[in-house]
Amino acid sequence: MQITSSSSKYSVKHYPDSVRKWQKEGNYFYFHTAETILxxxxISDKIVRFRFAADGKFQRDFSYALSEKLEESPVNFGIREFEEVFEIYTDAIRIWVARDNLRLTITDTEGRVINQDEMGFHWQHYLLKGGKIVYCSKQIQEGECFYGLGDKPTDMNLRGKRLENYGTDAYGFQKDTDPLYRNIPFYYGLHHGIGYGIFFDNTFRTLFDFGHERDDVCSFWARGGEMNYYFMYGPDLLQVAEAYTKITGTAELPPLWALGYQQCRWSYYPDKRVMEIAAEFRKRQIPCDVIHLDIDYMEGFRCFTWSKEGFSDPVKLGRDLSAQGFKMVVIIDPGIKSDPDYDIYKQGMERDYFCKRADGALMEGDVWPGKCVFPDYTNPEVREWWSNLFKELVESGVRGVWNDMNEPAVFEMGTFPEDVRHDYDGEDVSHRKAHNVYGHLMSKATAAGLRKYLMPNRPFVITRSCYAGAQRWASVWTGDNVSEWEHLWLANVQCQRLAVSGISFAGSDIGGFIGEPDGELYTRWIQLATFHPLMRTHSASNETGFNQEPWSFGSKYEFIVKRFIQLRYRLLPYLYTTFWQYSHHGTPMLRPLAFVAQQDPQTYNRSHEFMLGDALLISHVDGPGVKEKEVYLPAGRWYYFFNDQVFEGGQTVTIPTPLDEMPLFVKAGAVVPNYPGIQYVGERPIDEMILNVYYCEQPTASMLYEDAGDHYGYKDGQFNTIRYKQVSDKQQFRLKKRFFGQYQASYKKYRVLVHGLPFKPTEYVVDGKAYKLNARNFAVGVVKVMVERKFEELILR
Incomplete structure (x- = not known):
């Protein structure tokens, strides 16, 4: 053991000494020093877990983050001994363990350094709280950039930042506010074109320093628990993202309607007002699928109740909304009102399900209902009880649940005191260890309940707080933002960061929760949110009674907002396909430019531009009165969406930004599927699928995924994956289709719109049969043909 000290009374740090012995047990290797075990x-040729027992004894190997489907798949691996190091090898990487101090160096098979310890693992006693503070420090490589860590409202590249994970109700947060609501201890490193990731699976308060204290050192530490982290090698950043979801789990497909537009306010009250809002959407023919009910729908803010005065017949409300094509989503908070006449309170008290302080007294605190107690979601019995409470809500017509205030947030106190005790699935721990998973497990229990009672339909859950792996059951929103232009920029960055941190199903409160946007800000926010997986307007009540519905800002803005919501609905098959890629492979739906062009240093610090899926590149307008905007396009050819102008990538281009447009580009060669216009999902059977195909001289591939959209038949093979390949030249356009699947879609035809042909064709050929083109087949810059759904090859020549 090596010890260093300084003037700080808590700065005595302990470091491992030399390896005394080592052993191999299957795919586990153990290295023993005098006190520490590594x-x-x-796990695979690119995924490795490092775990340190500081005093020679490992803690319980347990995690709320890991996927139950995580499978080890190492093929060729082994160990070699050298005088100064051990070399553990796989087909993709080499792990070098120093004999004298357990410091780690990870290289690729050609010897290039991917990640390297500085001081590596070390620890100190946490004299104020008990236990140990565990540290790991790494060398920052030349030019290294860092990404990830969930919802941090700061620059995309985290280099030079110091950040913290401790779920916090950050009402009205601003740029660089830290910590925020979510706790995702996972980050990426990128240097010399090489990408890797580190997931520090520790639920205590965790901190990350990316060269803030020392510009050449990256470090992460926790105020308790073990040093337990997963290393993932790409080398592509998107491969790292997929590896992370291999560890923490992929999302289930949501109901398709959850990808539609959603309307919310604190609060739509009473039920008559809810129906007025619904009727206005249909009258104005603005597409919408969901109306949310905030806390005022309850009786005295008591969870799982309905206001007798304002919502006297929730079953009728649910039925009436459904008849107009709306789904009803209700808010549920963790605070249970202390009321002996309240059935939920009585059940929890009788079964001893509420959190307690260290001396055995109930954890009590004021939230919306007044004095409340709080379920201990770390107890599996409590989670099961909680899940059963959703039966009556579902029977009332509720199709989704929104979990709020679950950091946990408590008025005046902020959150729970650290002495609160938790079951932690049989471990009995303090709130220090459970805080960062409290909302995570609440939303897990909520999702379990909805899944149980909505079957065979799919559940929809949105949560404010969570831990790594919550993508398996929940979506998120960025929290209580403000109606300011800076918050539009923050929404853009936060949703990208959440996507690459495993949680693609994310959005922001469109227009801002706090304050009142003007029509321009709201319109620009709608434009950005059109390309976020979760699209929901939400705002707080205020003295003026101002509302944020799409028609609230006058006809000029309503027209543009309606146009973009309609675009969202046309893009639903593309969005759903992108969600399938995320669900099936773990590929982020939103992709920062560095994640799609990591060999291009121009992309490393950019956040204005991002991609949604494989084909669409977006750059929103984030200031008032902006007439034009510079946009960086990565290598390739790009079509400007609104007029099909073609731009070469690898450069910055200037794009006009009239209020009814935003910088939106389509990658050359893409096939972008569209629906015809609909007001809500399921309004009518889709009678044709529209394929927008963008000409490219290079061979390109695209796909369409489809299923019923709202049950689990896809898990039994009731889905289709349709793959398109474009192979064209300057004289001929050719689109090939391969169909895989068993799902019987309602449409029988494709309307194919070919953009950007460099020649004017005279005929089209479908599976060998030629047809003449006429004037009806041509529009400005587009060739239009109708083909049967079963076609295999389309040629224009």
Whole structure:
């Protein structure tokens, strides 16, 4: 053991000494020093877990983050001994363990450094709280950039930042506010074109320093628990993202309607007002699928109740909304009112399900209902009880639940005191360990309840707080933002960051929750949110009674807002396909430019531009009165969406930004599927699928995924994956289709719109049969043909 000290009374740090012995047990390697043990677990050729027992004894190997489907798949791995190091090898990487101090260096098979310890693992006693503070420090490589960590409202590249994970109700947060609501201890490193990731699976308060204290050192530490982290090698950043979801789990497909537009306010009250809002959407023919009910729908803010005065017949409300094509989503908070006449309170008290302080007294605090108690969601019995409480809500017509205030937030106190005790699935721990998973487990229990009672339909859950892996059951929103232009920029960055941190199903409160946007800000926010997986307007009540519905700002803005919501609905098959890629492979739906062009240093610090899926590149307008905007396009050819102008990538271009447009580009060669216009999902059977195909001289591939959209038949093979390949030249356009699947879609035809042909064709050929083109087949810059759904090849020549 090596010890260093300084003037700080808590600065005595302990470091491992030399390796005394080592052993191999299957795909686990153990290295023993005088006190510390290092465990190296080979999960795959690119995924490795490092775990340290500071005093020679490992803690319980347990995690709320890990996927139950995580499978070890190492093929060729082993160990070699050298005088100064051990070398653990796989087909993709080499792990070098120093004999004298357990410091780690990870290289690729050609010897290039991917990640390297500085001081590596070390620890100190946490004299104020008990236990140990565990540290790990790494060398920052030349030019290294860092990404990830969930919802941090700061620059995309985290280099030079110091950040913290401790779920916090950050009402009205601003740029660089830290910590925020979510706790995702996962980050990426990128240097010399090489990408990797580190997931520090520790639920205590965790901190990350990306060269803030020392510009050449990256470090992460926790005020309790173990040093237990997963290393993921790309080398592509998107491969790292997929590896992370291999560890923490992929999302289930949501109901398709959850990808539609959603309307919310604190609060739509009473039920008559809810129906007025619904009727106005249909009257104005603005597409919408969901109306949310905030806390005022309850009786005295008591969870799982309905206001007798304002919502006297919730079953009728649910039925009436459904008849107009709306789904009803209700808010549920963790605070249970202390009321002996309240059935939920009585059940929890009788079963001893509420959190307690260290001395055995109930954890009590004021929230919306007044004095409240709080379920201990870390107890599996409590989670099961909680899930059963959703039966009556579902029977009332509720189709989704929105979990709020679950950091947990408590008025005046901020959150729970650290002495609150938790079951933690049988471990009995303090709130220090459970805080960062409290909302995570609440939303897990909520999702379990909805899944149980909505079957065979799919659940929809949105949560404010969570831990790594919540993508398996919940979506998120960025929290209580403000109606300011800076918050539009923050929404853009936060949703990108959440996507690459495993949680693609994310959005922001469109227009801002706090304050009142003007029509321009609201319109620009709608434009950005059109390309966020979760699209919901939400705002707070205020003295003026101002509302944020799409028609609230006058006809000029309503027309543009309606146009973009309609675009969202046309793009639903593309969006759903992108969600399938995320669900099936773990590929982020939103992709920062560095994640799609990591060999291009121009992309490393950019956040204005991002991609949604494989084909669409977006750059929103984030200031008032902006007439034009510079946009960086990565290598390739790009079509400007609104007029099909073609731009070469690898450069910055200047794009006009009239209020009814935003910088939106389509990648050359893409096939972008569209629906015809609909007001809500399921309004009518889709009678044709529109394929927008963008000409490219290079061979390109695209796909369409489809299923019923709202049950689990897809898990039994009731889905289709349709793959398109474009192989064209300057004289001929050719689109090939391959169909895989068993789902019987309602449409029988494709309307194919070919953009950007460099020649004017005279005929089209479908599976070998030629047809003449006439004037009806041509529009400005577009060739239009109708083909049967079963076609295999389309040629224009």
């Amino acid at each position: 465990e190296v677990r080979i």
